[in-house]
Structures are given as C-alpha cells and as structure tokens.
Amino acid sequence: MENNKIIRLEGVKKYFPIGGGKFTALNGITLTFGEGEFTGFVGPSGSGKTTLLNIIGSLDTPSEGKALVLNRDIGALSAIKAAILRREHLGFIFQTYNLLPVYTVFENVEFPLLLFNMSSTDRKKAVLDALKWVGLLDKIKSRPAQLSGGECQRVAIARAMVKKPKIVLADEPTANLDSENSHHILHTMENLNKDLKTTFIFATHDDKVIRYLKRKILLKDGKVTADEIITK
Amino acid sequence: MLAIKLAYRNLIGAGLRTWLNVFVLSFVYVLIIWHYGIIDGWNYQARKDMQAWEVGNGEYWHQNYDPYDFFTLEESHAQIPETFKKAMAEGTITPVLITQGSVYPEGRIQSMILRGIEPGQKVLALPTEEMNVESEEIPVIIGRRMAKNCKLKEGDITTIRWRDVNGTFDATEVKIVKVFNCNVPNVDAGQMWIPIKKLQEMMQSPDEATIFIFGENFEINENVPGWEYKSQDSLMTEMDEIIKMKKVGGSFLYLVLILLAMLAIFDTQVLSIFRRQKEIGTYIAMGMTRKQVVSLFTVEGAMHAILAIIVGAIYGVPFLLWQIKTGFSMPAGTDDMGLSIAEKIFPVYGAGLIAGTILLVLIITTIVSYMPARKISKMNPTDAIKGKIQ
Numbered sequence: 173m174e175n176n177k178i179i180r181l182e183g184v185k186k187y188f189p190i191g192g193g194k195f196t197a198l199n200g201i202t203l204t205f206g207e208g209e210f211t212g213f214v215g216p217s218g219s220g221k222t223t224l225l226n227i228i229g230s231l232d233t234p235s236e237g238k239a240l241v242l243n244r245d246i247g248a249l250s251a252i253k254a255a256i257l258r259r260e261h262l263g264f265i266f267q268t269y270n271l272l273p274v275y276t277v278f279e280n281v282e283f284p285l286l287l288f289n290m291s292s293t294d295r296k297k298a299v300l301d302a303l304k305w306v307g308l309l310d311k312i313k314s315r316p317a318q319l320s321g322g323e324c325q326r327v328a329i330a331r332a333m334v335k336k337p338k339i340v341l342a343d344e345p346t347a348n349l350d351s352e353n354s355h356h357i358l359h360t361m362e363n364l365n366k367d368l369k370t371t372f373i374f375a376t377h378d379d380k381v382i383r384y385l386k387r388k389i390l391l392k393d394g395k396v397t398a399d400e401i402i403t404k
Numbered sequence: 405m406l407a408i409k410l411a412y413r414n415l416i417g418a419g420l421r422t423w424l425n426v427f428v429l430s431f432v433y434v435l436i437i438w439h440y441g442i443i444d445g446w447n448y449q450a451r452k453d454m455q456a457w458e459v460g461n462g463e464y465w466h467q468n469y470d471p472y473d474f475f476t477l478e479e480s481h482a483q484i485p486e487t488f489k490k491a492m493a494e495g496t497i498t499p500v501l502i503t504q505g506s507v508y509p510e511g512r513i514q515s516m517i518l519r520g521i522e523p524g525q526k527v528l529a530l531p532t533e534e535m536n537v538e539s540e541e542i543p544v545i546i547g548r549r550m551a552k553n554c555k556l557k558e559g560d561i562t563t564i565r566w567r568d569v570n571g572t573f574d575a576t577e578v579k580i581v582k583v584f585n586c587n588v589p590n591v592d593a594g595q596m597w598i599p600i601k602k603l604q605e606m607m608q609s610p611d612e613a614t615i616f617i618f619g620e621n622f623e624i625n626e627n628v629p630g631w632e633y634k635s636q637d638s639l640m641t642e643m644d645e646i647i648k649m650k651k652v653g654g655s656f657l658y659l660v661l662i663l664l665a666m667l668a669i670f671d672t673q674v675l676s677i678f679r680r681q682k683e684i685g686t687y688i689a690m691g692m693t694r695k696q697v698v699s700l701f702t703v704e705g706a707m708h709a710i711l712a713i714i715v716g717a718i719y720g721v722p723f724l725l726w727q728i729k730t731g732f733s734m735p736a737g738t739d740d741m742g743l744s745i746a747e748k749i750f751p752v753y754g755a756g757l758i759a760g761t762i763l764l765v766l767i768i769t770t771i772v773s774y775m776p777a778r779k780i781s782k783m784n785p786t787d788a789i790k791g792k793i794q
Contacts, residue, residue, distance in 0.1 A: 231689060231785045252693050259691020266789065270686040274417025284690050286406060331690075 178338060178371060179205035179228055183237035186223050186394075197223040199394035200237070205373065207338070210365045212374035214382055215391035221375035222343055224391070228373065229262055229341045230254040242338060259287050263332030263370075267344035269324040271316040271331075277303070278312040281330045288335070302330040306360050322353030329357060333364055339371045346378050354380045407696065411703040415711065423715075425668050425708050429765065430716030432665045436658050436761045438724060441751030442732055443654055447647045448752050450587070451640060456529040457588040459639040462624065464488075464616040464631040474504050474517075478567075481612045485628055488616055496622040498525035499613030501603050505566040507596065509554040516550070516594050518566060520603030527619040530591065534582035535599050541579040542602050547592025551583040558583050564596070568608045576606070662765065666772045673705050673776040684780055685788030694781040701780055705773020709766045727751050 186198040198220045205211060213221040226232040227239050230246050231254075239246040242261055249257065263284075264270075271280050281302050285295045303309050306326040316324055325345060332340050342361070346354035362384055365372050374381055382388060390398035415422045455461070469480035484492070484499055491497040501520035506513050521528075523535040535543040541561050551557060558580055565575040578598070586592050604610050616631070618624075626633040687697050731748035 226786045229689065231789070255688070255691050255693040257691075258689060262691075264686075264689045266686075268682070268791075270682055270689075270789065272683055272686065274414055274419075279413060286409065287691050 176206045177204045178207050178242055179203075179373075180240040181224075181228075181237070182240075184224070184227060184234045184239055185236035186220070186227065186232070187235045197394050198227075198234070201394075201396055202237075203389065203396065203399070205371060207371055208365065208369040209371045209373070209387055210362065210385060211372070211387040211389065212376050212381060212385040213389050213391050214376060214385075216377060218393075219391040220394040221377075221391055223394075225341050225343055225373065225375045228339070229264060230257050259284070260335075261338045263335070263337040263340040265325070265328050265332050265340060265342035265345045267347045269316070269321075269328045269348075271324055271327055273316050275315070276312065277308060277314050277316075277319070277327050280316070280327055281334050284331060284335045298334050299330075302334040305333065305364060306330045306357075320353070321348050322350070322356060325349060325353070325357050326360065329360060329364075333368070333370070336368060337370065339373065341373050341375075343375045344378070345374065346376070346381055351380060354378070358384045407699040407703040408707075410700050411707050414700075414704055415707055421672065422708070422711070425672055426711045426715050428668050429665050429708055429712030429769070430720065432658075432661045433712060433716040433761060433765060434720035434723065435661060436765075437720070437753060437758055438727065438751065439654055439657065440651075440757050440761070441724065441727070441753040442749055443647065443650055444754065444757065445732075445751040446650075446749045447644075449749060450643055450647070453587045454640055454643060455636065457586050458528070458591050459634075459636055460527045460617040460619045461622065462618055462636045463634040463639060464618075464628060465634055466614050467630050467632055469502075469614055469632075477503055477614070478569075481607075481609055481614045482630055484611055484613050485631065487625065487628055491618070491622055492522075494621075495524075495526045496620070497616050497618040498522050498527045499600060500615050500617060501600050501607070501609065501612060502614040503566055503603070503607055505564050505596070507554060508563040508565070509556050509560075512554075514554055516564075516596050518564070518603060519595055519597050520600035521597055523599050527617050528591075529586075530597060531582050531584050532597065535597070537581055539579050539581070541577040542598060543581040544578045545582040545584060545597045546580060547595065548583060548585050549589060549593040550595060551580070553593070556580050556583070566606060568606065570608065574606065662768060665765070666768055669705055669708055669769055670772045670776065672708075673701060673773050681783065681788045682791035684783060685785050685790070688785040689789060698774070698777040698781045701777035702770060702774045705777075706766060706770040708773075709769040712765070713762055724751070724753060728753070 181201050181203045184198055184201040185196065187194040187196055189195075201220075201224060213224055215221055223232065227234055227246060228241055230241065230249060233239075233247045241257065244253070244257055246254070272283065275283065278299055281299045282295055285298060290298075300309065303312060306329050308323060308326055308330065311319065311323060316327070319327065325348075328345075340361075345357065349357065358381060361372055364370055374385070376382065386402055388398070388400045388402060389396055390400075466480040466482055468476050470476045481501055488497055488499070492499065498521060503518050505516055505518040507516050508514075521530065521532055523532045525532055531545060534545055537543050546554075546556065554562075556562060560580045561577050562580070563575055564578050565573060567573050578596070600613070604612060624633070684697060687700070688694070692700075728751060731750040733748050
C-alpha cells in the first residue's frame with residue numbers, strides 16, 4: 173500500500189438478501205483515498221453511496237473483496253476491534269444529525285471523548301475548541317430540540333471532529349438544510365479539512381456539496397462510473 | 405463507570421418518564437416495607453399479648469387435656485402436685501381449672517368455658533384482683549367480646565350452669581365485676597373467669613387444676629408425672645402459623661406490586677429498543693461496543709431502582725416513622741376473627757426487611773432491564789442509525 177493511502181478498496185462487493193435472491197448494492201469497487209482528501213460519492217438513490225460509506229466506517233462488511241481502512245481489513249475485524257477503529261479514528265456525520273436528544277450541546281460533543289481515558293479538563297478544552305470551530309460556543313447548554321437544523325448539523329460536525337479523527341464520513345449532511353446553512357457547514361468542514369488534514373468522505377447527490385468537493389466519484393448501480401479530481 | 409455516568413445523564417435527561425417510573429418503584433419499596441412492618445409488628449404484639457394474657461412463659465397441661473376437645477375437660481383435672489405448691493406460694497405459677505358451662509343472660513342460653521383462677525395471681529395480665537370483692541353472688545370477670553356476645557356489662561348478675569364431677573348439673577348466680585379489654589380472643593371470647601376456689605367447690609374437685617401457667621423466675625421441670633410441659637414457643641405455634649400464612653398472602657400482594665413496577669421498567673426498556681434505535685446506532689457509530697451498549701441500558705434500568713430508593717426515602721422514611729409513632733388502626737371487626745390482634749398495630753421495621761426489599765427490587769429491576777438490552781445487542785448498526793424498526 174502506498175504510504176499516503178489511508179483507505180484502499182479492492183473489488184468490494186456487497187449483497188443484500190431480497191426475497192429468495194440477492195440485491196447487489198456494490199459491484200466490484202476499487203478505489204484508494206489519501207490523507208486530507210475532500211471527496212464525495214455522488215449518485216442517485218440506490219447507487220450504493222451509503223453502503224460504501226458504511227463499509228469504510230466499519231459499520232458493515234464487504235460480501236466480497238477487501239476494504240482496508242488505516243491498514244485494517246474491515247472484513248476481518250472483530251466487532252470490538254471495529255468499535256475501537258471507529259472510536260479512535262473515524263467520525264460520522266448523518267443526514268438526520270443523530271444527536272442524543274436528552275443531552276446538551278456540550279454533552280453531545282463531549283460524548284466521543286467519554287470513551288477515552290481523558291481528564292475532564294482536557295475534555296472540556298477539546299469540546300470548547302470543537303464548538304468554537306463550528307461557531308456554537310453560545311449554545312453549549314441548549315438541547316437539540318432548541319436548535320435549528322443548521323445548528324444541529326454543526327453540533328454533529330463538532331461531535332465528529334472533537335476527537336480529531338483521521339477520517340470523517342458524512343452521509344447526505346446537507347439533505348435537511350437550506351442553502352445558507354448548507355454553505356455554512358460545508359465551509360466549516362472545508363476549513364477543518366485544511367487545518368487538521370482530516371479526510372472527509374461524503375455520500376451525496378446535493379449540488380451544493382458537489383461544488384465543494386476536490387474529488388468526485390460517481391456511482392451508479394453499485395459501480396464507479398467516474399472518478400474525477402476537481403481543480404479550482 | 406462510563407455506563408453509570410451515561411445512564412445517569414440519560415435518566416436525568418429523560419425527565420418526567422424517568423420520574424414516573426422511579427415514583428412507581430419507590431411506592432413499591434415503601435408499601436412492601438410498610439406492609440411487612442405491619443405484619444412483623446402484629447406478630448411482635450400478638451406474641452407479647454399472648455404471653456401477657458394467655459400462656460405466660462409456658463404451661464403444664466393435665467395429661468388428658470385437649471383444648472380442642474371439650475369432652476376431655478371432665479377427665480382432665482387432677483390434684484395440684486406438691487412440686488408446684490412452693491412456686492404457687494411464691495406467685496410464679498398459677499393453676500387454672502377449666503370446665504364447660506352455660507350462661508343465661510336475659511334468659512338466653514349460651515355455652516361457655518368456665519376458668520377458675522387465683523384472684524391474686526400475678527402471672528397473667530388478667531385483672532383477676534377485681535374478683536376480690538365481697539358479694540352475695542360469685543364475682544366473675546369476662547372479656548369485651550364475651551360481654552358483647554352475651555350483652556352483659558359490669559354489675560350485671562346472671563345465672564350460670566355447670567356439671568360437677570359426678571355429672572350433676574347445678575346452677576348459681578354470678579356478678580360481672582369487671583369487663584376487661586384484651587387482644588387475645590382465647591381468654592375472652594366464650595370465656596368466664598371465676599375464683600378457682602369457688603369453681604373447685606362447684607365442681608366438687610377441691611385442690612384440683614386442669615392447667616398451670618407459669619411466669620418468669622419459675623424453675624422449669626419438664627418431667628412432672630401426670631402433667632405435660634408446654635413451652636411458650638409450642639403454645640404460640642398456631643399464632644406463628646397464622647402470621648406465616650399472612651406473610652404468604654402478603655407476598656402475593658408484593659408479587660403483583662413488583663410485577664406492575666417491573667412492567668413499567670420493562671415497558672420503558674422495550675420501548676427504548678424501538679424509540680431509541682437511532683441513539684443506539686449513534687452509540688455504536690461513535691465507537692461503543694455492543695457490550696457497552698447493553699451495560700448502559702441495563703444500568704439505566706437498575707438506576708431506576710437506585711433513584712427509587714432515594715425518592716422512596718424522601719417520603720417513605722417520614723411516613724414509616726410516623727406509622728411507628730401512631731400505629732395503624734385495624735378495621736373494625738378484625739379482632740372478632742379469632743386472631744390476637746390489637747386495635748392499633750405498631751409496625752416493626754427490621755434492617756433485614758429493608759435491605760432485603762431493596763435488594764430484591766434492585767435485582768429484579770436489573771434482570772428486567774437486561775432482557776431488552778440483550779435484544780439491543782443484536783441490532784444491525786446500519787439499520788439502527790437510520791431508526792429502522794427491526
């Protein structure tokens with residue numbers, strides 16, 4: 173594996189059982205991703221974007237082929253090792269934010285750090301830093317229900333970034349946001365990508381997101397139809 | 405530690421839902437402890453009253469005496485043994501002569517047991533000294549239940565009839581000199597207490613007795629020929645059995661109460677699987693292992709029981725202490741059921757009762773919480789994140 177490649181997919185296939193047969197969600201995906209990329213899987217619904225993201229995120233395993241993330245074979249990882257990989261190196265941003273409703277903004281962002289042996293002082297500093305990146309320092313005591321959609325997604329970004337992961341996986345992060353909020357959070361993620369060298373991988377079919385991508389991978393029916401580096 | 409911290413946050417964050425469950429559980433704690441306390445208090449009181457009013461520290465029965473067979477009464481009395489005479493003089497044992505009789509209050513006939521006892525005895529709490537009066541009629545004392553049944557009151561004169569040792573019926577007038585109030589039905593309902601000397605004369609059985617009741621400081625000799633020694637515990641066996649049955653009956657109530665509380669916890673936890681699927685998926689995505697998620701949900705459930713201890717203590721301790729002070733008034737009529745029962749029962753709460761109840765509820769709550777949590781552990785994380793019902 174090339175030294176700067178942190179993700180390597182080799183002939184990844186994924187099947188889901190449907191009735192008596194099987195549905196092919198991914199059909200032989202071969203891709204590599206380097207450190208600090210700002211990449212997106214682009215394609216219509218059912219093209220396999222989310223499935224691919226789930227495999228990279230070790231939430232799912234390939235039916236065939238190999239998925240190596242940070243030198244770990246996702247298909248061969250035990251459930252505990254997969255959890256450790258997610259805990260230490262991966263951040264997730266979901267379409268519906270997936271914030272914990274009974275926690276405050278501060279507690280939501282703090283949550284990933286509770287899984288580490290970190291002192292409360294260090295935790296607090298890291299949370300406040302993350303909230304500063306996304307401009308939500310004035311909302312630390314609010315609960316998700318008291319926030320707008322854009323604010324919720326910014327909290328989700330802060331939560332994904334607080335542990336400074338190597339890879340952030342964002343599944344349709346702007347699907348529930350208006351144009352202004354979408355640009356705001358994409359701009360935030362773009363800055364974090366530059367400042368922290370975090371690899372961002374999106375699954376999207378939103379043009380607003382596509383405009384920010386530095387690499388666009390088109391998927392259709394579980395296959396890569398195009399892989400473009402975008403120069404701005 | 406992490407599970408405890410997160411569970412606490414989740415419970416406090418869940419607000420009213422948590423507090424409703426906690427209140428139901430705390431109510432179970434308080435009710436179980438209170439009810440057991442009442443039964444234990446009743447047991448304690450009943451034993452104390454039985455000792456004071458009926459059995460003393462133990463008895464000696466004539467070898468033919470059977471309290472459940474009145475036909476044995478004719479043959480179950482004998483001369484007072486010499487071995488008891490000294491103790492009788494010291495007042496540590498008192499003889500009782502028992503025979504069947506009838507009373508004729510206002511012309512009606514009512515069966516009863518005549519019990520002859522020393523008016524000066526100090527072994528039982530019976531107010532026998534009231535029979536030390538000069539009266540043309542024989543002075544007798546009866547209990548409140550007997551007085552109520554026969555419609556007799558203090559000062560009333562009534563006729564009684566009995567049979568002497570030769571089988572001859574005789575009758576005389578007696579005067580009710582005292583109606584005493586006592587919680588022990590065996591010395592009250594259907595019983596008439598009369599000076600033993602009088603009864604011995606009436607039965608033509610001088611210096612004879614059916615049983616002996618002894619108090620403290622009596623030197624027990626288990627082998628007195630013709631007389632059977634009965635320990636205090638053996639005399640209270642029946643009472644103990646009744647209390648035990650009451651406890652078993654009470655356990656059914658606790659079972660229902662615990663089941664209701666557990667249903668609330670189980671319901672909350674099972675609903676969590678569906679309602680909190682997305683949350684569970686998020687936990688897994690953020691790097692929690694399945695085991696950690698199961699622990700979190702189990703601890704959340706168990707923490708209901710712990711919070712319930714605190715809430716229960718806030719209102720339960722003052723309530724339970726107040727009950728110790730004021731007692732619990734038994735419903736009217738319970739003292740006529742043939743059980744030793746006071747008008748007011750003062751509960752007794754032991755450390756074992758409190759610790760046992762807390763432990764029982766805590767263990768059951770934890771088990772009930774663990775069951776749905778196991779289901780959570782089998783959830784597919786990619787579906788859980790989306791909140792898909794599985």
